[in-house]
Amino acid sequence: MSELPIAYARIRKAASDLIAGQDAPPLALEPILATLGVELRRIDVADDISGILIRSAERNVVVVNAKHSEVRQRFTIAHEIAHLMLHEGEEVHVDSAFRVNLRDPRSGTAENIEEVEANAFAANLLMPAEWIRKALVGTWIDVNDDSEVARLADVFAVSPQAMLIRLTNLLRR
Numbered sequence: 001m002s003e004l005p006i007a008y009a010r011i012r013k014a015a016s017d018l019i020a021g022q023d024a025p026p027l028a029l030e031p032i033l034a035t036l037g038v039e040l041r042r043i044d045v046a047d048d049i050s051g052i053l054i055r056s057a058e059r060n061v062v063v064v065n066a067k068h069s070e071v072r073q074r075f076t077i078a079h080e081i082a083h084l085m086l087h088e089g090e091e092v093h094v095d096s097a098f099r100v101n102l103r104d105p106r107s108g109t110a111e112n113i114e115e116v117e118a119n120a121f122a123a124n125l126l127m128p129a130e131w132i133r134k135a136l137v138g139t140w141i142d143v144n145d146d147s148e149v150a151r152l153a154d155v156f157a158v159s160p161q162a163m164l165i166r167l168t169n170l171l172r173r
Ligand SMILES: [Zn+2]
Pocket: 079, 083, 095, 099, 100, 114, 115, 118
């Protein structure tokens, strides 16, 4: 199996560049979208579609599924920003719920790698390691305690699942 490397250093840098100017959770996505000149549209699309990135010379548009919860929409928006920042892509990129949750590129296709990279970027953008560390100063979090993870997830306006994955990744390092 040929494994393509995930560009984690580049991902961290790109995310932290966008965060500059903000210093506490929850991350505000609107100013970032404005800086990038991205128009956000919340639309009722099919349930299994999380987001769509439409690139054009005039304007880039991110469509997010209006039926999904706010925290899920935020992750999807960050995921689509990642594709815009990191990946040369087709004019229209449609992300299913599966793609926005893909963690491991079990089949190391370039496409799967890009999805994993987009999720890593979204996690770095919405849950910067530095902010997590600050939030946990003087305290300890039990990742097996759902209510503790959920409380921290609320502070960052992410889903408990996204926070759990992020904490697990940060602790593993
Ligand atoms: Zn994607």
